[in-house]
Amino acid sequence: MRASLQIGRLLGIPIKIHISFLLILPLFALSFAFANATLLGFILGYGGLPIDTISKLILGLVAAMLFFVAVLLHELAHSYVAIRNGYKISGITLFLFGGVSEIESQPKEAPGEAFMAFVGPATSFAIGLAFFPLWLLLDSLSGLVWEIAAITAGLISFYNILLGGFNIIPAFPMDGGRVLRSVLARRMGFTRATRVAVQVGKLMAVAMAILGFLFFNPWLIFIALFIYIGAGEEERGTLVAQALEGLTVGQIMTAPVSTVSPRDSIADLLRRMMTEKHMGYPVVDGERLVGIITLQDAQKVPADQQSVVSVGSVMTPDVLTVSPDTPASEAIQVVSSNRIGRLVVMDQGRIAGIVSRSDLIHILEVRAAEQRAACRGSSGT
Ligand SMILES: [Zn+2]
Incomplete structure (x- = not known):
């Protein structure tokens, strides 16, 4: 709460x-x-x-x-x-x-x-x-x-x-x-x-x-x-x-995941967002996960400073992570109770993928539609 x-x-x-x-x-x-x-x-x-x-x-x-x-x-x-x-x-x-x-x-x-x-x-x-x-x-x-x-x-x-x-x-x-x-x-x-x-x-x-x-x-x-x-x-x-019964994060995450460095500039980040069409990236220093950066974070930087401001200075340093075995229903609870857009999936200390709120909601809608169809099918016969 x-x-x-x-x-x-x-x-x-x-x-x-x-x-x-x-x-x-x-x-x-x-x-x-x-x-x-x-x-x-x-x-x-x-x-x-x-x-x-x-x-x-x-x-x-x-x-x-x-x-x-x-x-x-x-x-x-x-x-x-x-x-x-x-x-x-x-x-x-x-x-x-x-x-x-x-x-x-x-x-x-x-x-x-x-x-x-x-x-x-x-x-x-x-x-x-x-x-x-x-x-x-x-x-x-x-x-x-x-x-x-x-x-x-x-x-x-x-x-x-x-x-x-x-x-x-x-x-x-x-x-x-x-x-x-x-x-x-x-x-x-x-x-x-x-x-x-x-x-x-x-x-x-x-x-x-x-x-x-x-x-x-x-x-x-x-x-x-x-x-x-x-x-x-x-x-x-x-x-x-x-x-979402039976579904795990590992089955719906996006992998492999592209990452950015904390030393990249916001201008570089925005160019990558444009070409790769991702709205958020894990920020990785060497092998270590140090934060997460989203389009909203980048938008806070005025246009004339985007080439000098680094990703590391505007990213969110506390990243919520889940494991590939985490049930999807638990992941949806984490994103909605923390009001965040995406979770980084970590497997034995390494980044395994990323799962976004919209991925989860999309799966939820598809599953619900499948179940409704199955219900109609069984009650019709
Ligand atoms: Zn009671």
């Missing part, structure tokens, strides 16, 4: 916070600090306590941070089971709506997906239920300190049960949607199961938005929008992985 800041590591997984999280944390803190409503016996904030505003704000902030620790535990549970199932986790990001575990390279059959999805809400329920007797106990004691402790335990219990409950809704992009998909996948195959779970998610989002408008509840509309967009993204991601 872009615009995220890494704050630490747990179980070897980078823990990141997204900028939207910095918006939601004070909102939660404010709501916990001043809320005085009671729901099902739970007091949902410190607003009714006979203490000053600063103390309420501090307590609100502490409760908000405890809530996000619980969200983090929910995500860690997903990630732990994912790692045990052989997936790679590139990070956990806390954002506006809680947390998200970035699971790399989702295989087609997604083994253990149902259990992996289930442990998140199960963790939230477990935390919520563990704090429930504590809340009952503290609530029966008198005195300001016990009252504060009781409200805190109650908030943890209430919101974790709510979080668990929200996530078992059987619709994408919630955890329950994944459980639904893997149950359906056994009967109708992975792609159709994904489509059904996505449709359920979208229908639920529409129903939620209608309720939100009927009851003038902006939160409900907001969450509905989140579910609708999330469901669509899930579908696209799965279809891309499906279309």
Whole structure:
């Protein structure tokens, strides 16, 4: 996820916070600090306590941070089971709506997906239920300190049960949607199961938005929008992985690749781009890959300086590389999440080829067209 800041590591997984999280944390803190409503016996904030505003704000902030620790535990549970199932986790990001575990390279059959999805809400329920007797106990004691402790335990219990409950809704992009998909996948195959779970998610989002408008509840509309967009993204991601199934970078890269030297001038580079019709070149010093240069980089140099400015001074020095065995679906993820045009393919320290974003998208379109044709063929007979 872009615009995220890494704050630490747990179980070897980078823990990141997204900028939207910095918006939601004070909102939660404010709501916990001043809320005085009671729901099902739970007091949902410190607003009714006979203490000053600063103390309420501090307590609100502490409760908000405890809530996000619980969200983090929910995500860690997903990630732990994912790692045990052989997936790679590139990070956990806390954002506006809680947390998200970035699971790399989702295989087609997604083994253990149902259990992996289930442990998140199960963790939230477990935390919520563990704090429930504590809340009952503290609530029966008198005195300001016990009252504060009781409200805190109650908030943890209430919101974790709510979080668990929200996530078992059987619709994408919630955890329950994944459980639904893997149950359906056994009967109708992975792609159709994904489509059904996505449709359920979208229908639920529409129903939620209608309720939100009927009851003038902006939160409900907001969450509905989140579910609708999330469901669509899930579908696209799965279809891309499906279309590129079995293809590796080695099969689609351009090889051999022509390279430029960091000492070449921009004028020389532009002449080569014209004759060879390439838009980007790896920059190689001797045998070593030192950067990448594209037409956009070259265009930043004014025309009267193109013969004196060297490739080395305007190239991008950090090159993202992949290996020929990298799955094509993973390569497309790398180019789109980093917003770059091409990846250099390295094989045992040597440049083996180059794969561009447009190559990948082209292959994706051809594959998708082939699959559509195959679908029509099989359903027609
Ligand atoms: Zn979850």
